[in-house]
Amino acid sequence: MSFKETVNADIKNVFINESDFAEKINLDGLELLGVISDVSGKDSDYSESFSNYLDTYRTSKIIYVTKSDLKKIYKPQDMIVLNNKNYVCTKIDDETGILGIHLGVNDR
Numbered sequence: 001m002s003f004k005e006t007v008n009a010d011i012k013n014v015f016i017n018e019s020d021f022a023e024k025i026n027l028d029g030l031e032l033l034g035v036i037s038d039v040s041g042k043d044s045d046y047s048e049s050f051s052n053y054l055d056t057y058r059t060s061k062i063i064y065v066t067k068s069d070l071k072k073i074y075k076p077q078d079m080i081v082l083n084n085k086n087y088v089c090t091k092i093d094d095e096t097g098i099l100g101i102h103l104g105v106n107d108r
Helices: 003-015
Strands: 023-027 030-040 059-066 079-082 085-095 098-105
Touching (some): 003 059, 079 098
Antiparallel strands (some): 030 059
């Protein structure tokens, strides 16, 4: 098995695995496995990219999903519905087949 094949197998078998880290999520109506990380207040980094646009957002999440599971290509400023709650996409990280989609929400 090549290194690339090993990494791709690890994405589903280790990182995005419901028995370990992942949970079932609904992303814009698509049911898939993902990992949700909550980031709040000063620990969030989304406001650096869009400081004027997003400085009213105080709570954010990062969802990690397998790139191949998505039906849509997301980009910053897209509106996203995660588990029936509206967010704005603030940043996308692409790490070897796993996407980190940063989401902001105005919690005021």
